[in-house]
Amino acid sequence: MRGNLLRGLPSCKFLFSVALVFPAISPAQSLQPLTLVGMTALPEITGDFDHFAVDLKRNRLFVAAEEHHTLEMFDLKTGKHLQSIGGVKTPHSIAYVPEKDELFIADGDDSACVVLSASDFHQVDRIPLAAGPDAALYDPAAKRFYVGNGGRSAKQETSTITIISVDDHKKVADISIDGNNVESMAVDPLHHRLFVNIRDKKEIGVVDLTSNKTVAKWTTPEMNRNTPLRFDEANQRVFVAGRTPGKFFVFNAADGTLVQTSDCVEIADDMTWDPTLRRIYITGSQGVSIFKQQTKDHYTQVIQMPTNGGKTSIYVPELKQFYIVHPKTTIDNAGLLVYRVNP
Numbered sequence: 001m002r003g004n005l006l007r008g009l010p011s012c013k014f015l016f017s018v019a020l021v022f023p024a025i026s027p028a029q030s031l032q033p034l035t036l037v038g039m040t041a042l043p044e045i046t047g048d049f050d051h052f053a054v055d056l057k058r059n060r061l062f063v064a065a066e067e068h069h070t071l072e073m074f075d076l077k078t079g080k081h082l083q084s085i086g087g088v089k090t091p092h093s094i095a096y097v098p099e100k101d102e103l104f105i106a107d108g109d110d111s112a113c114v115v116l117s118a119s120d121f122h123q124v125d126r127i128p129l130a131a132g133p134d135a136a137l138y139d140p141a142a143k144r145f146y147v148g149n150g151g152r153s154a155k156q157e158t159s160t161i162t163i164i165s166v167d168d169h170k171k172v173a174d175i176s177i178d179g180n181n182v183e184s185m186a187v188d189p190l191h192h193r194l195f196v197n198i199r200d201k202k203e204i205g206v207v208d209l210t211s212n213k214t215v216a217k218w219t220t221p222e223m224n225r226n227t228p229l230r231f232d233e234a235n236q237r238v239f240v241a242g243r244t245p246g247k248f249f250v251f252n253a254a255d256g257t258l259v260q261t262s263d264c265v266e267i268a269d270d271m272t273w274d275p276t277l278r279r280i281y282i283t284g285s286q287g288v289s290i291f292k293q294q295t296k297d298h299y300t301q302v303i304q305m306p307t308n309g310g311k312t313s314i315y316v317p318e319l320k321q322f323y324i325v326h327p328k329t330t331i332d333n334a335g336l337l338v339y340r341v342n343p
Contacts, residue, residue: 031342033279033290033302034322038079038338045072045084045334049325050134051270052314053094053103055118062103063312063325063336064091071105071121077319079338085121088114095138095145097166104145104166106133113147113164125169129162130154135197137185143167146194148182156180161196161207175212177205184271186231186238188253195238195253197226204229204240204251218256222247228271228282235296241268241282248282248291250299259297264289265304269311276317277343283313283324308332315341 047067054061054076061074062085071085071094089109096103102124103116113133115125132153137146143166151159159182163172179198186195187209194207202223206216225243232239236253246266250259265284272281278293279302287306291299310326320341328334 032305033342034288034305034339035342036337037321037340038336040074040079040081040336040338042072042081042334042336043328045070046328048327049310049312049334050092051094051312052323052325053096054314054316055096055098056316056318057098058118061314061316061323062094062096064088064094064105066090066092066108071103074336076316077321079323079336081336085116087116087121087123092134093136093147095136095166097138097140097143099143100166102166104136104138104164106136106147106149108132108134108153111149113145113162115169127164127169127171130160135183135185137187138166139187139189141189142187144172146185146187148177148185148196151177151180151182152200159198161185161194163212173212175207175214177214179203179205183227184229186229188231188233188236190233195229195231197229197240199226202226204238204256206256216256218251220249220258220261222261223249228268230271230273230280232273232275232293232296234275235293237296239271239273239280241271241284243267243284246284246286246289248280248289248299250297260299262291262299262301264291264301267311270313272313272315272322274315274317274341277341281313281315281322283307284311285309288313288324307337308335310337 050064059076061076073083093106105114113127130150133149135148145164159177161175179201181199183197192209196205204218230239238251240249248264265286268284280291282289290302308326310324313324322339324337
């Protein structure tokens with residue numbers, strides 16, 4: 001299986017720890033949605049990675065090295081590795097808040113949301129949570145950081161989504177979720193709702209953010225281990241990827257009806273919705289599946305590309321660059337892949 005994942009993608013194992021390589025671009029590559037333009041090897045980093053955050057002001061990219069117990073920082077434009085940042089135990093989701101110049105981190109083993117200064121990375125605050133904070137979402141319009149915690153990590157059948165104000169680092173509310181495994185979330189500001197993947201129940205929960213209560217649950221028989229979730233606000237469509245089997249689902253946000261189901265990569269951990277190019281990027285252990293929104297109810301898979309098994313990713317539209325990080329294996333170092341997004 002690993003050999004298949006690596007096919008067509010230059011290996012990072014020959015690179016130095018801070019080396020950046022710009023592969024030659026063929027005419028065929030330039031016609032694809034993504035063109036690989038750089039690779040940075042991370043031979044000292046072992047274990048899996050989780051999610052990204054971006055500091056545009058300082059041209060920096062962060063990723064949570066959850067099993068290495070660090071945040072890894074890169075030059076956003078070139079992908080060059082700049083620094084390993086300590087002060088965290090098991091980081092999962094990260095948000096950079098430019099108005100505060102702070103990083104908010106869901107730290108699983110610390111049972112807390114840890115706040116670091118983005119200037120020198122000293123700890124500014126620590127907001128205690130239930131066991132196992134993992135999936136999180138930052139809503140910059142509302143200045144709220146939503147953090148899933150509790151559930152199976154706390155040996156409980158219910159989870160909590162804690163809402164934290166990034167302005168004063170205070171808890172705003174706790175939302176009870178009937179399920180022990182909360183995953184990706186998305187906010188619908190027009191209808192004051194929060195969509196959340198409840199993985200153990202194979203459901204999407206719909207939370208009313210006025211009452212902070214779950215008001216609906218959606219599912220479909222084929223959905224299993226639903227992890228990444230994104231929201232197309234303009235068309236009121238919710239995008240979800242199931243891990244095993246790899247399935248891409250589109251739901252009508254008005255009533256939860258299933259619009260479309262398609263095959264995609266397995267063990268997906270991240271998804272990006274690009275409303276400008278109307279593309280969905282799903283990254284998993286088998287690579288990246290790219291879908292094109294033809295209409296709000298019709299989606300076609302453009303391509304599936306190998307990524308060295310990188311499951312987490314982020315798109316920075318200001319640079320038109322897409323980033324994927326992959327873990328170390330017996331045949332390859334961990335590494336950051338930098339892609340140019342082609343129109």
